[in-house]
Amino acid sequence: MKRALTLIVKFTWFPILFVSLWEVTTRIAANPFFPAPSKIVAATGDVYTKEWLSQSLVTSLFTLFAGYLIGSIAGLILGAILGSYQMLREIFTPITNFIRSIPSAAKVPVIIALFGIGLSSRVTTVAVAVLFPVLLTTLRAVANTDPNMLDYSKLARFGYFRSLFQVRIPAATGEILAGLQASIQIAVLVMVISEMIGSGKGLGAFVIRAQSTYMITDMWVGILTLGIIGLLLTEGFRLLERKVAPWYFTSKGLQ
Amino acid sequence: MKSDQDSGLNLVVKNLGVSYIRKNSNTSVIENLSFDVNPGEVVAICGLSGIGKSTLVRTIAGLVRPSQGEVLIDSQVINGPIESLGFVTQDYSRSLFPWLTVEKNIALPFKGKDISASERKSRVQAAIEEVGLTESARLFPWQLSGGMQQRVAIARALVMKPKFLILDEPFASVDVYVRLDLEDLVSNLVHSHGTTTLLVTHDVDEAIYMADRVLVLSGSPAQLSLDLSVNLKRPRVQMQTRSDATFLTLRDQLHASIRS
């Protein structure tokens, strides 16, 4: 009982302090662009019951999940192929490096030109932004399998597929998961950008619209909702990856 | 001791040369090396660190391509690992898979082989028992001590009933008592199956204790500087064999040859 209490205090004292300071500062400053957190929370129910819960939140979550899934699955498959095939890797490395170097936001116009400004275009933007970091971390991890493990795979006379699925990919799990996790933030960021540019749909568009119509509290509800989505996804992923590869975290002494 | 049904394979190393490419230049590690090993023989390979022992056995295993000459096992020219080979590599702990339990690590060589599930199970069980890891079968390699990991690597090499076994410094990182136990364990196993065995070690006493013959590599590129038969009767018993007069003479001969 006492231990549980200490634990709660340990993890909550700083957030409580932070929010209190935020509350006090915004009340003293009384700047209309920085409403007090209590006002934002009070307005939340209101904002959520307006049409935008169905429109913005659902659209954004769909964009995020569809884009992330498509991008990361494509990245995993291409990364595994390029990582295990040196010849293909040499052919494709310069071009992937180049495309990767173009900032995601700068790719948006090209994607809009190809897919218009609808949902498919936003999903594609997220997918492309997630694809490259996942492809690259997977490629690197799969290509750099411990030579001792590869020797073993040769001694067991494993062919290409067995060596890929029994040795290279499991050995790369830790790094692949790290790449997938880092891509969550990228996906959220790029989703917001794609919604802010032109589309008029989703949380990104909602925030921009609220801002330009001086619905400042609404804007803050949107911003905090985005933060909470990012946080929940990252934490959810952390739980998931411990289910997928428990050995990796315990063997490395990671938490 | 030797059973006839599953006797080991013979090895012929003919004018073998191996070189590595470093900074665009070829460095020859082994040159013009020839020797034979008879079926069922246990041959130790000694030499200073960096002389080329691992390179030699990796070439024999088919993991490194020779630049000259050839390796024949059972009259077949080697150009890749063969089915009947068991190999415990020098970095054994890094070749165990951390995502598999001890049991599954040992069962891995069966993947893609035409052996029934029940046969696999009983052979994995037997291998685990042989190396004394029954209690730890469900643990992961990183939950084991160095000596236990070594046993896993040995069991994994033995589970396919190899007719040719290569051990590259298999006992390097365990304390002396565990080491003596493992030496006896491996000796008993290879003798009861008549497995042809190459044992790389820098420990001269271990080489004499375990082997029928000791080869010494020296020089750069490495040459065979001594090929010594060990005429000590079997079964050998650690402390007794090691204080035998013949043992001590062989030991002096080997030490002299390695340093020269």
Ligand SMILES: Nc1ncnc2c1ncn2[C@@H]1O[C@H](COP(=O)(O)OP(=O)(O)OP(=O)(O)O)[C@@H](O)[C@H]1O
């Ligand atoms: N993959 C490699 N590429 C280039 N040079 C190598 C490679 N592997 C080994 N060598 C070189 O070959 C020589 C022999 O190495 P090897 O590992 O065969 O020695 P060793 O006798 O097994 O030594 P140790 O007792 O320390 O294990 C060394 O000079 C080493 O630097």
Ligand SMILES: [Mg+2]
């Ligand atoms: Mg070596």
